Amino acid sequence: MTPEELAGELRAAGITEVDSSTRRRAEYSSDASNYRVVPQVVVFPRSADEVAATLQVAAANGAPITARGAGTSCAGNAVGPGVILDFSRHLNQVVAIDPDARTAVVQPGVVLATLQQQAARHGLRFGPDPSTQSRCTIGGMIGNNACGAHALAYGKTADNIASLQVLLADGRPLHAGLLAELADPVGARLSRLVADNLAVIRTEFARFSRQASGYSLEHLLPERGANLARFLAGTEGTLAVLTEATVNLVQAAPFTALAVLAYPDMAVAAEAVPALLPLQPLALEGMDRRLVEVLIRRRGPGAAPNLPKGGGWLFVETGGQSQAEANAAAQAFVDQAHAQDSTVVFGEDARRLWRIREDGAGLAGRTPSNEPAWPGWEDAAVPPDKLGGYLRDFNALLADHRLDGLIYGHLGDGCVHVRLDLPLAGRPADVRRFLLEAARLVASYGGSMSGEHGDGRARSELLPAMYSPEAIALFGAVKHIFDPADQLNPGVLVNPAPVDVDLRLPxxxxxxxxxxxxYPHDSGSFTTAVHRCVGVGKCRADTTGTGGVMCPSYLATGDETHSTRGRARVLQELANGSVITGGWQSPEVEQALDLCLSCKGCSSDCPAGVDMATYKAEALYQRYRGKLRPMSHYALGWLPRWTRIATSSRAMAAVANGSLKPKPLARLAKRLGGIDDRRPLPQFAPVSFRRWFADHPAAQGDPVMLWLDTFTNGFSPEVGIAAVTVLEDAGFSVRIPEAAVCCGLTWISTGQLDGARKQLTRSLDALAPALAEGIPIVGLEPSCTAVFRSDASELLPTDERARQARTAVRTLAELLIERDWQPPALAGTIALAQPHCHQHAVMGFAADEKLLTRAGVELETVGGCCGLAGNFGVERGHYEVSVAVAETALLPAVRAAASTTAVLADGFSCRTQLEQLSDREGEHLAVLLARGLHVGEHDRFVSEREIS
Structure with a gap:
């Protein structure tokens, strides 16, 4: 049966959302694992009835079923060849919370962070909390029996389940609570199976807390309450499909602290764990020093707080009814630990450390030598008292196989996370040999192949290394009771596929x-670059509350298509060539990238360093190379050319502005230029900055080159004038490039990369004297500044000046902080700042925050993207998404701000979006500082421009 035929039968059965398109199938071809299995159809059920109908149609047609939440499975638990049921789009509600009973009723697609937010209103929380809690779903957590850092205190997901509503493979409903209460024939058959195999279950299961591999048959023992709901946790969607869960909640500690304990290496840190467990920490995590070094190398020295000196750390969280009580509990661990160095942190410092830990899977996606590192053996566990010895032997095994990886994990539970530079593409047979040896090693320590991620396709074949033939046979017998036709997630746990089959990279x-x-960081390969995405799914998280940007279009639409991961999967399928067959010209590639804002947020917010803005520019370049382009590429991509002509004189600016004022002419210009009719056309400045600067008397001081971008020169010259005012106050003598040049930004964003190289080369020619003399260069438009700090050297890899520009070009705030300039006193000023996406991604906002704090400004920052994003929000077909993106963070924050609050937005696009969608105007940092200096010329110029 073809995907289209299966989709037709599903629609005929009353299922509302069924998608068998090639693009959608590509998006769901992988999860967060190394595996690629292309499904036939993706279903987004709206009710339990639709789930049941899907199961019935699939059973009638022999189509396998794989349930999926956020798709963050590291073991290949959430990919399958038949029907993917994505619960995250519609069945994602917290149905009820009972604070007295401390329970919550949830649908399978509810994100853990959503449950935590709602439970927190009652002083409660769900105990287990995987590092992916901002996007992982409860259904996925139940499928894998997820744990997280706080499982040490609160138990695994199975320990926190009250009951489940599930459907069997034929669509039959089942209420899973205690096994004795189950009326369905499944209950009687399962009870008999357990009774006949008590010795095997009692001796081979639940040997330690993180024995997550296989079916957790211990929950069916009579002395453990014969709890069917708890047993189903961790069965990885192979026995039943979840439609609703009642889970237990725990009381959250009102205050927490973090003892950070340093040791010479991770093995020594692991050996310290058993002595600390009797003090009952809330969490006890481990982290390799090299992981933090990778973070600092990628994001700069300010990315991590100061840590005690050592080669490995234990992070020990404690709780209390007051901060003093929590701190005292943390100090008790310091006193007990015998660490070589230590500290106690809380508040924001502790949160920053937890964020590093939560990003571990992505940060560990590159070895210290910058080789790609992969999951596959990423969560093995051993009893904590054997952890030190295991780590030493494991490191020796890695050395034997010439592999490397960064170790971190839940050391308090004996669970070790690591991603390894496995030779997936070149030597998959070597990968298989390593996995078999690693399995034997962990089994020799009485451990488990998986400590929390499940076995999936990555480890199911390895289970005989830790279980007897009798136990393996039991798994098959259980599967036959629940799913005799092997419809549910086949190839996982029972009758497993080989670990080296269906690998994506080969x-x-x-x-x-x-x-x-x-692509200097990816061996010059587009394929290697797009495979940076290993599917951890942080792009699906709402990061706007933490100052993040990624991924604005997903936040606006909630569709996997518009996540960074979804786009990366399509580009990976482009490289594969078997499903997406049209190469760069494929409509699927065009569809996947259409709503990418090129914000570059993913390049910093994605722990794996995916840079979709670059990949989109590459795809556009390849698609239209030597061909006629969309008109918006000429109208907006060549904007610097049109601006240069329009601002060549005051008269020319007046003609250009006047000719576009009549509505019919403006409408015609927009239609011809591919511009949305709802977007007002910006007005050119009557007097460009370059013309103003020609009459400006030179000041005395140290030379500085002001990079004159198109937007400042032609649309917002007051920003440039304000910057000159500030720089001269700081003791600089300002220069500008003699030639009217452009960084090439608009050519890059529209994929006109040959043109971008020409623009950049001319720009570097103009900057050559400053580069040669070591004169600092300051940029005012964040996106243009970011071009010199990132794109230029990747477009012109052999031009030494591009490399020099990476360090020579600074933001205004960076230069003023280096100068140790004392800004004007702005005490009493309240400012709401939206860091520009490119600044957030490439330069960071730390210098701006420091400068504004020094000036006495009370600053609040808002995350997310403005939604205009250069040409994106102006192009026809993007308006609704552009507005929706602005509504995720920026516009609500602006509406909530007092009328006296200054709204800081350095980007011309950001200020334009604010002006068009709100009653507020944004202003550049330079303008705020210049106004604080009370210099009249700036104010006079602004007034003159407004009159003009």
Missing amino acids: QARPLTTGLGFS
Whole structure:
């Protein structure tokens, strides 16, 4: 049966959302694992009845079923060849919370963070909390029996389940509570199976807390209450499909602290764990020093707080009824630990450390030598008292196989996370040999292949290394009772697929020639670059509350298509070539990238460093190379050319502005230029900054080159004038490039990379004297500044000046902080700042915060993207998403701000969006500082421009 035929039968059965398109199938071809299995159909059920109908149609047609939440499975538990049931879009509600009973009723697609937020109103929380809690779903957690850092105190997911509503493979409903209460024939057969195999279950299961591999048959023992609901946790969707869960909640500690204990290496840190467990920490995590080094190398020295000196750390969380009580409990661990160095932190410092830990899977996606590192053996566990010895032997095994990885994990439970530079593409047979040896090693320590992620396709074949033939046979017998036709997630746990089958990377073709960018961090390969995405799914999280940006279009639509991960999967399928067959010209590639804002937020917010803005520019370059382009690429991509003509004189600016004022002419211009009719056309400045600067008397001081971008020169010259005012007050003598040049930003964002290289080369020619003399160069438009700090050297890898520009070009705030300039006293000023996406991603906002704090400004920052994003929000077909993106964070924050609050937005696009969608105007940092200096010329110029 073809995907289209199966989709037709599902629609005929009354299922509302069924998608068998090639693009959708590509998006769901992988999860957060190394595996690629292309489904036939993706279903987004709206009710339990639709789930049941899907199961019935699938059973009638022999189509396998795989349930999926956020798709963050590291073991390949959430990919399958038949029907994918995505619960995250519609069945994602917290149905009820009973604070007295401390329970919650939830649908399977509810994100854990959503449950935590609602439970927190009652002083409660769900105990287990995987590092992916901002996007992982409760259904996925139940499927894997997820744990997280606080499982040490609160238990695994199975320990926190009251009852489940599930459907069997034929669509039959089942209420799973205590086994004795189950009326369905499944209950009687399962009870007999357990009774006949008590000795095997009692001796081989639940040997330690993180024995997560296989079916957790211990929950069916009579002395453990014969709890069917708890047993179903961790069965990885192979026995039943969840439609609703009642879970237990725990009381949250009102205050917490973190004891940070340093040791010479991770093995020594592991050996300290058993002595600390009797003090009953809330969490006890471990982290390799090299993981933090990777973070600092990628995001700068300010990315991590100061840590005690050592080669490995234990993070020990304690709780209390007051901060003093929590701190005292943390100090008790310091006193007991015999660490070589230690500290106690709380508040924001502790949260920053937890964020590093939560990003571990992505940060560990590159080894210290910058080789790609993969899951596959990422969560093995051993009893905590054997952890030190295991780590030493494991490191020796890695050395034997010439593998490397960064170790972290839940050391208090004996669970070790690591991603390894497995030779997936070149030597998959070597990968298999390593996994078999690693399985024997962990089994020799009485451990488990998986400590929390489940076995999936990555480890199910390895289960005989830790279980007897009798136990393995039991798994098959249980599967036959629940799913005799093997419809549910086949190839997982029972009758497993080989661990080296369906690997994604070996199937990808190398794309290394004729590229627009050089991809220096990915061995010059587009294929390697897009495979940075290993599917951890942080792009699906609402990061706007923490100052993040990624992924604005997903936050606006809630559709996997518009997540960074969804786009990366389509590009990976482009490299594969078997499903998406049209190469760069494929409509699926165009569809996947259409709503990417090129905000570059993923390049910093994605723990794996995916840079979808670059990949989109590359795809556009390849698609339209030597061909006629969309008109918006000429109208908006060549904007610097049109601006240069329009602002060549006051008269020309008046003609350009006047000719576009009549509505019919403006409407015609927009239609011809591919511009949405709802977007007002910006007005050119009557007097460009370059013309103003020609009459400006030179000041005495140290030379500084002001990079004159198109937007400042032609649309917002008051920003440039304000910057000159500030720089001269700081003791600089300002210069500008003699030639009217452009950084090439608009050419890059529209994929006109040959043109971008020409623009950049001319720009570097103009900057050459400053670069040669070591004169600092300051940029005012964040996106243009970011071009010199990132894109330039990737577009012109052999031009030494591009490399020099990476360090020579600074933001205004960075230069003033280096200068140790004392800004004007702005005490009493309240400012709401939206860091520009490119600044957030490439330069960071720390210098701006420091400068504003020094000035006495009370600052609040808002995350997310403005939604205009250069040409994106102006192009026809993007308006609704552009507005929706602005509504995720920026516009609500602006509406909530007092009328006297200054709204800081350095980006011309951000200020334009604010002006068009709200009653507030944004202003550049330079303008705020210049106004604080009470210099009249700036104010006079602004007034003159407004009159004009």
